[in-house]
Amino acid sequence: MDITKEAQEAGIILIPEDIKIEMICAIKATNRQGLVDKINTLVGSDWFDGKEGAVYLRVELGGEQLGCEGCSADYATEADVPEHSVPCTCGNPNHWLIKYDEE
Numbered sequence: 001m002d003i004t005k006e007a008q009e010a011g012i013i014l015i016p017e018d019i020k021i022e023m024i025c026a027i028k029a030t031n032r033q034g035l036v037d038k039i040n041t042l043v044g045s046d047w048f049d050g051k052e053g054a055v056y057l058r059v060e061l062g063g064e065q066l067g068c069e070g071c072s073a074d075y076a077t078e079a080d081v082p083e084h085s086v087p088c089t090c091g092n093p094n095h096w097l098i099k100y101d102e103e
Contacts, residue, residue, distance in 0.1 A: 023095075024061065059072060084103055085100050
């Protein structure tokens with residue numbers, strides 16, 4: 001008895017053919033301020049002050065399973081965090097480094 005196969009046939013476990021990825025986001029946030037607030041809550045904005053080579057936010061997206069070579073971006077300070085969503089450089093309109101719900 002193959003439990004996995006039975007679960008797939010019952011619709012409990014999805015099989016790869018049934019999965020449709022509509023959007024991939026490295027970071028999804030309500031808006032820029034929400035993203036900045038969360039970062040500052042997790043690590044504190046002053047953690048980066050005066051630290052050589054410190055990056056406020058590093059974002060990476062990619063991988064063979066996504067079908068793109070991917071891209072990355074570093075935002076050195078809080079002020080550098082973008083105001084608008086940032087698409088992946090692969091050109092797929094469903095791949096985002098940062099995707100805001102509110103622009």
